[in-house]
Amino acid sequence: MRVNKNIYNKQGILVIPALRALTDIDIALLSGHGIFLSDQDVEPITILDLVDSAIKEVRQVFDIAKNSDHIPFATVRDKIIPIILFMSNHPNLNQILVHLENYDEYVYRHSIGVALLSKLIGKALDFSDEQLLELMTAGFLHDIGKSKVPSAILNKPGKLTKEEYEIVKKHTLYGYDIIKSSVGIPERHAYVALQHHEREDGSGYPFGLKGHEVDGYSKIVAVADVFHAMVSKRVYKLPVPFYQVLKEMSDNAYGRLEPSITLSFLKKIMDVMIGNTVVLSNGCVGKIVRVGAHDPVQPIVEVNGSYIDLSNEHEIHLERFI
Numbered sequence: 001m002r003v004n005k006n007i008y009n010k011q012g013i014l015v016i017p018a019l020r021a022l023t024d025i026d027i028a029l030l031s032g033h034g035i036f037l038s039d040q041d042v043e044p045i046t047i048l049d050l051v052d053s054a055i056k057e058v059r060q061v062f063d064i065a066k067n068s069d070h071i072p073f074a075t076v077r078d079k080i081i082p083i084i085l086f087m088s089n090h091p092n093l094n095q096i097l098v099h100l101e102n103y104d105e106y107v108y109r110h111s112i113g114v115a116l117l118s119k120l121i122g123k124a125l126d127f128s129d130e131q132l133l134e135l136m137t138a139g140f141l142h143d144i145g146k147s148k149v150p151s152a153i154l155n156k157p158g159k160l161t162k163e164e165y166e167i168v169k170k171h172t173l174y175g176y177d178i179i180k181s182s183v184g185i186p187e188r189h190a191y192v193a194l195q196h197h198e199r200e201d202g203s204g205y206p207f208g209l210k211g212h213e214v215d216g217y218s219k220i221v222a223v224a225d226v227f228h229a230m231v232s233k234r235v236y237k238l239p240v241p242f243y244q245v246l247k248e249m250s251d252n253a254y255g256r257l258e259p260s261i262t263l264s265f266l267k268k269i270m271d272v273m274i275g276n277t278v279v280l281s282n283g284c285v286g287k288i289v290r291v292g293a294h295d296p297v298q299p300i301v302e303v304n305g306s307y308i309d310l311s312n313e314h315e316i317h318l319e320r321f322i
């Protein structure tokens with residue numbers, strides 16, 4: 001719940017500002033002032049309000065990283081990651097992901113999106129709760145080095161020059177340095193920031209490492225990163241349609257992501273889409289009812305009471321989601 005107006009104590013001092021989400025600490029503070037809220041003082045917080053409040057926290061973390069070269073890890077661990085964890089278990093995860101695809105404040109949305117998607121993959125790979133938290137945190141911090149890249153380059157509406165692209169690529173090195181010099185963050189997270197643009201075939205950056213040289217968490221975050229970047233709106237590009245991204249990842253068109261992690265991701269993200277309405281390439285509108293493990297981007301779709309198994313229908317595929 002959040003308060004729907006400013007809450008003052010008897011001396012007229014502001015205790016809780018309007019629209020602030022109430023934490024246990026706030027409630028204790030209010031009670032210390034002898035203030036007890038009624039139903040008229042509060043309103044429910046929607047999940048998208050919560051996402052927006054997380055984006056604000058993320059902006060502060062990036063600002064601190066930019067200005068002081070370190071990460072306030074307690075804020076990340078105690079405030080941001082619990083919200084992302086809550087989002088990841090929310091029944092409207094699909095709505096949250098769509099909200100995170102907007103171009104406004106992209107780097108912050110992307111950090112949350114990659115943390116969420118990395119957790120989905122970790123879950124599909126049967127990670128323990130402890131590993132899932134680690135992976136989400138590493139995913140969240142993967143692009144922290146972008147705090148050191150000028151926003152004129154990050155948000156440039158056109159194609160980057162070669163020199164500008166070289167500067168963008170340095171975010172991996174900056175991220176590694178920032179995480180390494182921050183107190184309390186496991187070293188593995190620094191490697192994820194450093195390696196998430198490395199590719200299985202050695203075609204990535206900054207070092208052109210081959211698959212066997214790259215940390216497993218980095219490979220997971222790479223899959224989440226590619227997907228979220230492709231489906232997102234940016235100032236310089238329209239989003240690639242959801243299905244097209246899945247298909248290209250499935251066909252290994254990006255060719256450079258770890259195949260079993262990619263397949264686990266595709267299954268999991270399609271599971272999230274069960275119940276969603278889709279338009280098929282033959283123009284029919286239906287609902288996704290089942291997703292197979294071997295060909296998750298060709299699910300079973302219910303159209304007017306009959307079931308079409310797209311894995312057997314080579315002429316028809318998903319066109320777009322509604």
Ligand SMILES: [Fe+2]
Nearest residue numbers: 142143196197
């Ligand atoms: Fe990156």
